Amino acid sequence: MWEKLSQISLRQLFAEYPHAVDFFSSLALDLECTERTVQEWFFTLDEDVLQDLGLGPEELQARFSFFMMQMEGLKETVNDVREVTICGGVDKNGEPENCDLTIRAGEIICIVGPTGSGKSRLLADIEWIAQQDTPTKRQILINSQIPDVTKRFAIEHKLVAQLSQNMNFIMDLTVHEFVAMHAESRMIEKQQEIVEHIFRKANELAGEPFALNTPVTSLSGGQSRALMIADTAYLSTSPIVLIDEIENAGIDRKQALQLLVAKEKIVLMATHDPILALMGDKRIVIKNGGIRQVINTSPAERENLSRLELIDRQMAAIRELLRRGERIDKLPFTLGM
Numbered sequence: 001m002w003e004k005l006s007q008i009s010l011r012q013l014f015a016e017y018p019h020a021v022d023f024f025s026s027l028a029l030d031l032e033c034t035e036r037t038v039q040e041w042f043f044t045l046d047e048d049v050l051q052d053l054g055l056g057p058e059e060l061q062a063r064f065s066f067f068m069m070q071m072e073g074l075k076e077t078v079n080d081v082r083e084v085t086i087c088g089g090v091d092k093n094g095e096p097e098n099c100d101l102t103i104r105a106g107e108i109i110c111i112v113g114p115t116g117s118g119k120s121r122l123l124a125d126i127e128w129i130a131q132q133d134t135p136t137k138r139q140i141l142i143n144s145q146i147p148d149v150t151k152r153f154a155i156e157h158k159l160v161a162q163l164s165q166n167m168n169f170i171m172d173l174t175v176h177e178f179v180a181m182h183a184e185s186r187m188i189e190k191q192q193e194i195v196e197h198i199f200r201k202a203n204e205l206a207g208e209p210f211a212l213n214t215p216v217t218s219l220s221g222g223q224s225r226a227l228m229i230a231d232t233a234y235l236s237t238s239p240i241v242l243i244d245e246i247e248n249a250g251i252d253r254k255q256a257l258q259l260l261v262a263k264e265k266i267v268l269m270a271t272h273d274p275i276l277a278l279m280g281d282k283r284i285v286i287k288n289g290g291i292r293q294v295i296n297t298s299p300a301e302r303e304n305l306s307r308l309e310l311i312d313r314q315m316a317a318i319r320e321l322l323r324r325g326e327r328i329d330k331l332p333f334t335l336g337m
C-alpha cells in the first residue's frame with residue numbers, strides 16, 4: 001500500500017482517503033494539502049518535530065502505512081463465505097446426530113423444535129464456530145474448511161452477526177447518530193445516503209413509524225429489531241446472520257428476511273412460527289439437543305404458506321380491533337379457508 005501512497009500528492013491523499021487526516025492530527029502534526037508527494041513530506045520533516053515524537057522518518061512512515069492498511073481493511077467486506085457446514089455431534093444423551101448439513105449463501109434455514117430442545121444451542125455453536133469444543137461436540141466448517149483462529153475470534157469482520165431476542169440500547173443516541181456512528185466505523189462512503197436508506201428500510205419493517213431524531217432508548221421492541229435488521233443488512237460485514245425468534249417483534253418478517261437474503265447472507269433462524277418456518281428453504285428439526293431431521297420446504301408447503309399468510313393478516317386485523325378497544329363478538333372475517 002505504501003508504494004501507492006508514497007507517490008501521490010498530499011492533496012490527492014486527503015481527497016481519496018479523508019480518514020488519513022486522523023493519523024496526523026493524533027500526532028498533532030500540521031500539514032497542508034499541497035502538491036508535495038506523501039514520501040517527500042515524510043522525509044522533509046523538521047528534526048525538532050521528529051525529536052518531539054521520538055521517531056525517525058522511516059518509523060513514522062511505517063506507522064502511517066500500518067494505520068492506512070488497517071483503515072482500508074475496515075472497508076473490505078467478508079464476502080468470501082460461500083457455505084457453512086454443520087458436522088453433527090451428539091444429542092443430550094450422547095447419541096450421534098449423523099448429520100452433515102451444508103448451507104449456501106442466500107439460503108434461509110429455520111431451526112424448529114420444542115422449548116428447551118437446543119435451538120439456541122445450535123445457533124450458539126455456529127456463532128462460536130464450534131470445533132467439537134461445546135457440549136454438542138458439533139463442528140462448523142466455513143467453505144468446507146476449519147476457519148483459522150484469527151477468523152474465529154476476529155472482532156472486526158466477524159463471520160457471524162447475531163440478532164437476539166432482547167435488543168436493549170443503553171446509549172444516549174438518536175437513531176441518526178447510532179446508524180451514522182456505525183457507518184463511520186465501517187468507513188462507508190456516502191454515509192448520509194446509507195443512513196437515510198437504513199432509516200427508511202427500518203421504518204418499512206417496523207409496524208409503527210419512528211423518526212431519525214428518536215432516541216434509540218425510546219424505540220419499541222419491534223422498532224429496535226427493525227432498525228437492527230436494516231443496519232445488519234446494509235452495514236454488517238458478517239456473511240452469516242443468526243436470528244433468535246423474530247415472531248413477537250411485530251415487524252414485517254417476510255420483508256426482513258428478503259432484505260438479509262438479498263445481501264447474499266446466510267440466514268439461520270430459530271423459530272416457533274409456522275409462517276417463518278415455511279419461509280425457509282430448509283428447516284432443521286431439533287429434539288433432545290440433537291438434529292433429528294432436515295426437511296426441504298416442499299412446493300405444497302410453499303402454497304400453504306400463502307394461505308397461512310392470509311390467516312395471519314386476518315389475525316392481525318382482529319388484534320388491531322382489540323387494540324382500538326373494540327369488541328370481538330362477531331368475527332369480521334371468515335377464518336376458515
Ligand SMILES: Nc1ncnc2c1ncn2[C@@H]1O[C@H](COP(=O)(O)OP(=O)(O)OP(=O)(O)O)[C@@H](O)[C@H]1O
Nearest residue numbers: 090091092114115116117118119120121135136289
Ligand atoms: N446436544 C446437547 N448436549 C448437551 N446440552 C445441550 C445440547 N443441546 C442443548 N443443550 C442444552 O439444553 C438447554 C436448552 O437448550 P436451548 O436453550 O438451546 O433450547 P431452545 O430450543 O432454544 O429453547 P427455547 O425454545 O425455550 O428458546 C441449554 O442449556 C443447552 O446448552
